[in-house]
Amino acid sequence: MTQTTLHELAAWLDDTLQTGRFRDYCPNGLQVEGRESVGHIIAGVTASQALIEAAIREKADAILVHHGWFWKNEDPRVRGPKRARLARMLEHGLSLLAYHLPLDAHPVLGNNAQLARVLGWEPALDAAGAARRCGPDDLVWLGRPRTVAPLAELARDVGHRLGREPLVIGEAERPIARVAWCTGAAQGMMDAAVDAGVDAYLTGEVSEQTVHLARETGVAFIGAGHHATERYGVQALGAAVAARFDIRCEFVDIDNPV
Known part of the structure; x- marks a missing residue:
């Protein structure tokens, strides 16, 4: 090296x-x-x-x-x-x-892009072929899950892939065809996801008012964990650094239940 x-x-x-x-x-x-x-x-x-x-x-x-x-x-x-x-x-x-925020937003190495890869979700694309986004700084991504499935099934798959059982607010049997996501503490951006017309919104954390917003709008909420949703961007960035400079870059995952 x-x-x-x-x-x-x-x-x-x-x-x-x-x-x-x-x-x-x-x-x-x-x-x-x-x-x-x-x-x-x-x-x-x-x-x-x-x-x-x-x-x-x-x-x-x-x-x-x-x-x-x-x-x-x-x-x-x-x-x-x-x-x-x-x-x-x-x-x-x-x-x-x-x-x-720059690592959340990067279209390839970012937390949102890498979370979609881990979950197998497909970002929606605009006319130029870029991922469709909404919310502050266009941080919320829009797309669809691997298959249309009931909320309960989708949440189980999220938990399996991230190794952490998510908090879920919504009707368990409702089919989820359109999703929005933003890693970390982006529960305050759920309004943008609701306005975008999705069936479910996934982020890391939840606030008291988030539950009411999900119930009153009918948009399901999945709280998948702050740390759990943000492990992947820095790994991708580290791999890019290692390749660019031919130096060692090792990821260390410090356990965090949040």
């Missing part, structure tokens, strides 16, 4: 994911600058202490994640768990590269 420079890697990631298109809740890109040369990356969903320790054990140079640090409206003081994480990163010269 070869090595690349940290800033060449960050520039390629920023360009590939078009980070400038998004008004996000956090900075995207290089969040913590470590050693200049990168030959080994540990990828994961979230830059947790457990992922940092895994990177240290594997003698990695950088960490690549979907959920990084420095979120809008969080306490900016560096203390407690934040201090502990940052201290370990700096002590071992680790860099942190994090991509939130």
Whole structure:
């Protein structure tokens, strides 16, 4: 394996994911600058202490994640768990590269595209051949499941493929032919899915009001897990990095029931 420079890697990631298109809740890109040369990356969903320790054990140079640090409206003081994480990163010269909405949205490597691949769902295409989307920043994808099936059967297949039993709101026997999905905490985007005329909407999390919206509109809701729906984009991105730069990139799945 070869090595690349940290800033060449960050520039390629920023360009590939078009980070400038998004008004996000956090900075995207290089969040913590470590050693200049990168030959080994540990990828994961979230830059947790457990992922940092895994990177240290594997003698990695950088960490690549979907959920990084420095979120809008969080306490900016560096203390407690934040201090502990940052201290370990700096002590071992680790860099942190994090991509939130840009990784959700990418048409090939993104969380939504990769979730469709895992579930076997087929995105609807517009006249130009691009996936049809709706909602803020066009983050909600539209399409259809592998086969038209009752909601209960569709939900069982989702649970089997993601390894986590989903929360389901809706009539178990209702046939589902049109679906919308957005990974993570996108329950607030269900209005866009309803307006698009789908039979079911899938995301990671649920809020109290989501249940009422599903019941009152007749659009089924599937809460398949935040972590469970967002494991795949960073794996695809890591594989693309490894191929582009001929460096090692290993995915570490830190168990999370949410």
